[in-house]
Amino acid sequence: MRINEIMSRDVERASPRDTIQEVARKMRDIDSGVIPVCDGDKVQGMVTDRDIVLRAVSEGRSFATPVSEVMTSDVEYCYEDDDITAAADKMAELQVRRLAVLDRDRRLVGIVSLGDIAQQGKDKTTGQALEEISEPNRH
Template identity: 35%
Template sequence: MMQVRDVMSSNVETCSGQDSLQTISSKMESLNVGAIPVVDNGQVVGMVTDRDLALRGIGHDGVDNASQVMSNNIVTINADASLEEASALMSQHQIRRLPVVENGNLVGMVSLGDLSTHELSNESAGEALTQISQNDFQ
């Protein structure tokens, strides 16, 4: 059975809660990603998405760093979890990306796209995408 560690991206760019919105935006652009985990002492404490920047950051007076716009209730997954577990978590929480942790520390990131590129999990990823997409339009 394939595990999350088999498909995750392990070279994950992170930011700190003190990083400026400009710094985060530049990282997203150069890496062509839509989300960056906020890490404090190796632990994931939040996530900043392009949507967070657009809705909570840009144009809001006094908002100038990651800790002010990040999502706090972060769902993570263990590196040795199955792809089906990852897919189920994404469906349940209506999210497309999961930070991957080992002993509480960030070791990677797994996305819905990562799941869908592996044949064993195509059905699970398809189901997750269906669930997430349906909610987008409700």
């Protein structure tokens, strides 16, 4: 099974110029802890609720701070035509619960989460990935 069969396609995005307050409101409104930061369809980074807390709130930054100053710019991703087992293995290796999904032109087309993979109920892939993701950081 391929990623494009299970990924979330309707992904809320932020602009690098959006403020952390605007992005936090988007997260609240869509009940998500992560939003890709894009310039058009090109991913510039990902911002999580944790990024906002650790890189903005804890440092006393203004709510008007551009999200580009607190986002994670090293985005982990997979391709929409990748096999779900390969994506689960990558999540386990990187200890992440979601990946940006790109087309072969490197445009954002969705997000895949460990939950998306788990819903497929395939063999031990999800359990193994979750176990490895949950291990203490190996770095």
